[in-house]
Amino acid sequence: MPWDARDTMSLRTEFVLFASQDGANIRSLCRHYSISPATGYKWLARWSEHGAAGMADRSRVPHHSPNCSSDGITDLLRLAHARHERWGARKIKRWL
Template sequence: MPWPERSTMSIRREFVLLAGQPESNVRELCRRYGVSPRTGYKWLDRYREQGDTGLQDRSRRPLSSPGRSDPELEQAVVQLHHRYP
């Protein structure tokens, strides 16, 4: 008999609902679900603020790239590269 397939969202929702029960131990739930307490509390905070949408994966892309060159400079380098291959 195969294992039932469960989505990441359903697992996180189950965690949050169990953690919301009276007398629940969040750290014990974290151990049971194999996540760090920091992650467990992050899920709880996001769920309180945003509901189910707060449990979705978020992009890990940085908000800014401070080391990136200006677009004009990039264009000038590309033009020089094409001129002098």
């Protein structure tokens, strides 16, 4: 018996095509594809908004990072490290 080797995009597209038919039970399809209902509804929303391109994986990088240092501080740190290569983080922090 051969393995059923399919990629993620084809499985997502198959799920969406079955789920978008009239009278489809989305919860049972989610169980069949071993995904949560929230994920199933998310894929359906992406399909209706973007079509087949919406099924691709998206970046998980946060859009906003409030604890990130500003570019000015990062430049100062690089400058301090370039001038004093042997200094560690504590000494550079005191210097700044």
